[in-house]
Amino acid sequence: MKRNIFTIVLISLVLLGITGCSSNAAKKNNDPAENLNRKFYALNDTLDKKFVEPVAKIYVDVAPEPVRDRVTNFFDNLTYVNTISNDLLQGKLSFFAKDSARFIVNSTIGIGGLFDPASSMGLESRNEDLGQTLAVWGASEGSYIMLPLLGPSSTRDVTSPLMGMATNPMTYLASVVTIPVGIFSAINTRANLLDATRMRDQAAIDPYTFVREAWRQQRTYDIHDGNPPETEGDEFDEFLNIESEATGILKVY
Amino acid sequence: MKVSGPFFVIKSLVFTLLFVSLRLNADAGPVATVESLHNALLTIARMDGEDNFEKKYSLLEPTISKCFDFRKIAKLVTGRYWESGLKSEQEDFEKSLLSTAVHNYVLNFDGNSGLQFELVKKKIRKNKAVVETSLISSDESITKLKYVLYKRKERWFIVNVVAKGVSDLSLKRADYIRFLESNSLGNLAKKIHARTKKNY
Numbered sequence: 185m186k187r188n189i190f191t192i193v194l195i196s197l198v199l200l201g202i203t204g205c206s207s208n209a210a211k212k213n214n215d216p217a218e219n220l221n222r223k224f225y226a227l228n229d230t231l232d233k234k235f236v237e238p239v240a241k242i243y244v245d246v247a248p249e250p251v252r253d254r255v256t257n258f259f260d261n262l263t264y265v266n267t268i269s270n271d272l273l274q275g276k277l278s279f280f281a282k283d284s285a286r287f288i289v290n291s292t293i294g295i296g297g298l299f300d301p302a303s304s305m306g307l308e309s310r311n312e313d314l315g316q317t318l319a320v321w322g323a324s325e326g327s328y329i330m331l332p333l334l335g336p337s338s339t340r341d342v343t344s345p346l347m348g349m350a351t352n353p354m355t356y357l358a359s360v361v362t363i364p365v366g367i368f369s370a371i372n373t374r375a376n377l378l379d380a381t382r383m384r385d386q387a388a389i390d391p392y393t394f395v396r397e398a399w400r401q402q403r404t405y406d407i408h409d410g411n412p413p414e415t416e417g418d419e420f421d422e423f424l425n426i427e428s429e430a431t432g433i434l435k436v437y
Numbered sequence: 438m439k440v441s442g443p444f445f446v447i448k449s450l451v452f453t454l455l456f457v458s459l460r461l462n463a464d465a466g467p468v469a470t471v472e473s474l475h476n477a478l479l480t481i482a483r484m485d486g487e488d489n490f491e492k493k494y495s496l497l498e499p500t501i502s503k504c505f506d507f508r509k510i511a512k513l514v515t516g517r518y519w520e521s522g523l524k525s526e527q528e529d530f531e532k533s534l535l536s537t538a539v540h541n542y543v544l545n546f547d548g549n550s551g552l553q554f555e556l557v558k559k560k561i562r563k564n565k566a567v568v569e570t571s572l573i574s575s576d577e578s579i580t581k582l583k584y585v586l587y588k589r590k591e592r593w594f595i596v597n598v599v600a601k602g603v604s605d606l607s608l609k610r611a612d613y614i615r616f617l618e619s620n621s622l623g624n625l626a627k628k629i630h631a632r633t634k635k636n637y
Binding site: 387 | 613
């Protein structure tokens with residue numbers, strides 16, 4: 185399974201190098217391989233609609249929300265070594281300390297990560313990965329890439345899943361365990377994204393463009409830990425993101 | 438001019454109250470606009486969510502129409518293609534934006550009775566403002582919502598909503614301009630109307 189993913193990633197990178205188109209729109213959108221990316225998007229979408237989404241919906245119907253929450257907590261906790269490692273690589277020592285404490289609390293008091301007592305202690309869940317680390321080190325996004333099976337990425341972010349796998353304890357167990365658990369994890373992740381894809385289907389005229397822009401904005405938000413820089417430019421940019429003043433919670437209703 | 442005593446007093450009182458009411462409305466800041474939207478959304482969310490989509494839609498539409506500046510949004514998301522549209526196409530496009538916004542809010546806030554909003558931050562800069570809020574679900578998960586508002590004729594209108602760093606205006610602009618590269622504004626409006634009907 186893991187070898188297959190490596191192969192797919194490598195093949196897609198090679199293909200991107202060979203078949204990158206160069207229309208003006210593609211250059212403007214930083215998406216030189218748009219034609220190929222759209223094919224992979226269509227492939228992912230077909231596989232999702234035919235196989236993954238129906239299974240995810242059955243899972244949501246069968247498993248009560250508290251059970252799904254425990255499962256999500258468990259898998260999130262497993263990926264936390266990745267977050268902690270990247271905290272350190274980015275020199276975010278305060279977050280490194282907090283995220284390490286969160287991992288220890290949830291792995292012990294939280295019974296292997298099934299429960300999330302750390303959040304109620306103020307140790308909120310965060311997400312760091314290698315792509316974010318490279319961005320903090322100054323790497324630009326590079327070209328947009330739609331990876332088969334894995335979804336949106338960029339030349340900067342394409343190695344993130346590899347480090348994610350390398351830092352996940354499940355990787356080092358026997359494949360008889362990792363394969364079914366990996367599939368279950370993927371279904372659980374897809375179940376958690378049902379609302380997001382429903383909103384995409386409600387709103388998007390061109391789902392490929394919609395996903396690309398949403399992914400980019402989400403990455404910028406994550407890279408800047410929820411405080412992306414203010415944009416400046418034409419009238420359109422002015423309405424995207426005006427910096428606000430921190431004043432604490434003003435009102436709850 | 439001759440005025441009768443009690444009638445004049447009542448008339449003056451009515452006019453004063455009307456003036457004060459209009460003034461208060463005019464002075465309502467960006468936070469009031471956001472709160473007005475939130476209160477309408479909470480009303481929808483707390484309604485029994487069975488078969489009353491139309492009822493919820495008709496309840497929400499006036500508030501959405503009042504809180505958002507769809508003309509401004511329409512111009513911003515279509516860029517240079519706005520001017521190329523006929524007046525009727527522009528009006529239809531504005532209507533499609535309103536319709537899709539109300540539909541999506543009704544669909545996404547249906548049956549979420551445990552929702553809560555927190556007003557977190559605000560900033561006003563001349564005729565623009567930002568109001569940051571948190572939407573708290575019944576499972577205590579938090580979605581950060583940032584509203585960007587614009588002041589026109591003494592009233593504040595929402596022009597953008599940024600959810601967890603993803604800007605609605607920016608997504609629409611990328612999506613719609615892609616379509617407009619090979620289609621008219623009228624076709625885009627039709628496409629949005631069709632998409633809205635399909636989702637319902």
